[in-house]
Amino acid sequence: MxxxxxxxxxxxxxxxxxxxxxxxxxxxxxxxxxxxxxxxDIGLRNLDIVLGLENRIVYDSVDFVEGRCKLRQALIRDKxxxxxxxxxxxxxxxKTAINPQQMIAMINELRDEFHYILIDSPAGIEQGFQVAxxxxxxxxxxxxxxxxxxxxxxxxxxxxxxxxxxxxxLIINRINSARVRKKDxxxxxxxxxxxxxxxxxVVPEDEEILSSTNRGQPVVLNSxxxxxxxxxxxARRIVGENVPLxxxxxGSFWQKLFGRA
Amino acid sequence: xxSIKGQRQGILILFSDAEGATWAAQLDELKAKLEQSGSFFxxxxxxxxxxxxxxxxxxxxxxxxxxxxxxATLWAIASQNDKxxxxxxxxxxATDPNxxxxxxxxxxxxxxENPFAAIADGTDGLLVQRxxxxxxxxxxxxxxxxxxxxxxxxxxxxxxDIIVWGKLYGAAHAGSTGNDKAVVCALDLRPTIxxxxxxxxxxxEDKKRKHPKPEMAKIVRQEMNIYEWxx
Ligand SMILES: Nc1ncnc2c1ncn2[C@@H]1O[C@H](COP(=O)(O)OP(=O)(O)O)[C@@H](O)[C@H]1O
Ligand SMILES: [Mg+2]
Numbered sequence: 214m215x216x217x218x219x220x221x222x223x224x225x226x227x228x229x230x231x232x233x234x235x236x237x238x239x240x241x242x243x244x245x246x247x248x249x250x251x252x253x254d255i256g257l258r259n260l261d262i263v264l265g266l267e268n269r270i271v272y273d274s275v276d277f278v279e280g281r282c283k284l285r286q287a288l289i290r291d292k293x294x295x296x297x298x299x300x301x302x303x304x305x306x307x308k309t310a311i312n313p314q315q316m317i318a319m320i321n322e323l324r325d326e327f328h329y330i331l332i333d334s335p336a337g338i339e340q341g342f343q344v345a346x347x348x349x350x351x352x353x354x355x356x357x358x359x360x361x362x363x364x365x366x367x368x369x370x371x372x373x374x375x376x377x378x379x380x381x382x383l384i385i386n387r388i389n390s391a392r393v394r395k396k397d398x399x400x401x402x403x404x405x406x407x408x409x410x411x412x413x414x415v416v417p418e419d420e421e422i423l424s425s426t427n428r429g430q431p432v433v434l435n436s437x438x439x440x441x442x443x444x445x446x447x448a449r450r451i452v453g454e455n456v457p458l459x460x461x462x463x464g465s466f467w468q469k470l471f472g473r474a
Numbered sequence: 475x476x477s478i479k480g481q482r483q484g485i486l487i488l489f490s491d492a493e494g495a496t497w498a499a500q501l502d503e504l505k506a507k508l509e510q511s512g513s514f515f516x517x518x519x520x521x522x523x524x525x526x527x528x529x530x531x532x533x534x535x536x537x538x539x540x541x542x543x544x545x546a547t548l549w550a551i552a553s554q555n556d557k558x559x560x561x562x563x564x565x566x567x568a569t570d571p572n573x574x575x576x577x578x579x580x581x582x583x584x585x586x587e588n589p590f591a592a593i594a595d596g597t598d599g600l601l602v603q604r605x606x607x608x609x610x611x612x613x614x615x616x617x618x619x620x621x622x623x624x625x626x627x628x629x630x631x632x633x634x635d636i637i638v639w640g641k642l643y644g645a646a647h648a649g650s651t652g653n654d655k656a657v658v659c660a661l662d663l664r665p666t667i668x669x670x671x672x673x674x675x676x677x678x679e680d681k682k683r684k685h686p687k688p689e690m691a692k693i694v695r696q697e698m699n700i701y702e703w704x705x
Binding site for chain 1: 605607608609610622623625626627
């Protein structure tokens with residue numbers, strides 16, 4: 214199968230990597246793709262919580278790497294979204310439990326059976342990050358519209374270039390158009406001017422995210438909200454559809470931003 | 475008698491095997507050069523070319539220690555002498571810096587670029603056409619020319635001039651081996667730290683300039699000033 218391995222990373226923590234991974238993975242599965250989302254945040258896993266699959270974990274990726282189970286046994290199917298599977302991380306271990314070679318071998322085993330394998334990276338640029346990007350064909354960098362987050366994104370884009378992962382693509386998360394207008398917040402243009410990277414999606418700040426996270430239900434499952442729509446659009450761009458970067462909720466503003474392209 | 479060269483794989487130190495060129499004297503010379511150079515070699519990956527010199531483990535180790543004192547890493551020693559090659563292997567170092575790649579050092583991306591030979595004044599240079607990003611250091615004993623932006627958190631260290639055809643928002647150190655004739659030029663010159671030779675200055679944190687002008691920093695009568703850059 215022509216599989217694509219995508220690592221979602223950021224440098225800075227708390228910018229929305231896990232939320233993004235869960236939603237894009239679910240959206241891809243709802244489009245009929247066979248998808249694995251792998252949690253690479255060993256010791257601080259929470260992709261399972263965001264997906265509401267916490268109670269179904271029996272084995273995790275460290276169990277597989279250390280030979281206690283087959284890879285199939287560690288995968289948890291999320292029946293709400295067709296062929297969507299979670300590969301959980303161990304909670305009681307640390308980032309040294311899996312090395313980059315083991316990660317590559319593990320992900321390669323999934324390539325035959327799945328269209329997309331999404332990897333949720335831990336924060337930072339140390340071992341955990343290196344392991345998460347090692348098997349990636351593409352790297353998506355999540356940033357918030359604030360200076361420190363953009364600085365970390367720059368660092369991570371540089372590192373993934375140095376690892377020869379090709380140009381990273383950017384997801385700008387938690388943008389608030391009113392605050393951008395008031396110049397309280399960096400705009401999409403400000404960010405792309407600094408990073409020089411292609412933007413694959415802009416996700417607005419949306420209260421729905423918090424409640425859906427607490428319920429273990431990614432917003433793309435059933436919401437018509439603006440963040441849900443933005444995540445669905447990213448999934449469509451990932452499969453190669455041409456979806457213009459506009460936002461339904463406040464179209465004129467977005468059109469102004471991207472109209473020049 | 476030694477000479478220092480910037481290369482694709484990092485920095486190469488060439489030793490002489492001419493008659494009378496002793497190891498001890500050349501190490502002293504290297505020591506003096508390292509001391510003159512301030513922070514230039516810190517975090518750099520270095521290789522040696524010792525030609526036909528026959529060197530003991532202790533002699534090679536002395537060179538390694540000297541470099542480490544200046545926070546540089548020795549990763550390879552090229553030699554045409556069997557004993558020296560054997561000792562290099564015993565130290566766990568590479569023996570052919572042209573064939574092997576230096577250990578990946580995520581902070582130091584010099585190895586990815588190709589130095590070019592500048593025609594104008596015969597000084598070597600490093601030409602880079604991309605964004606230099608936060609956490610990346612470009613280091614070269616000659617000029618550094620960047621066609622692209624240098625982002626905050628990135629660092630350029632050049633023995634001679636620094637020319638940025640783009641925004642210079644990172645740290646820049648020109649004339650890092652003490653050359654106070656060196657200049658720093660950029661289309662938008664707003665480095666976090668600007669150093670030429672041994673002088674440092676901060677660039678005023680003025681508001682984002684709508685239409686930045688190309689500028690050049692240089693030392694005139696012991697003072698670093700910023701002038702309009704009219705190439
Ligand atoms: N678009 C958004 N709007 C509102 N809250 C968000 C959005 N994206 C993420 N969040 C919230 O931000 C916090 C951190 O998100 P998370 O995905 O866990 O980040 P990371 O994995 O990068 O640490 C969570 O509480 C999440 O609900
Ligand atoms: Mg996370």
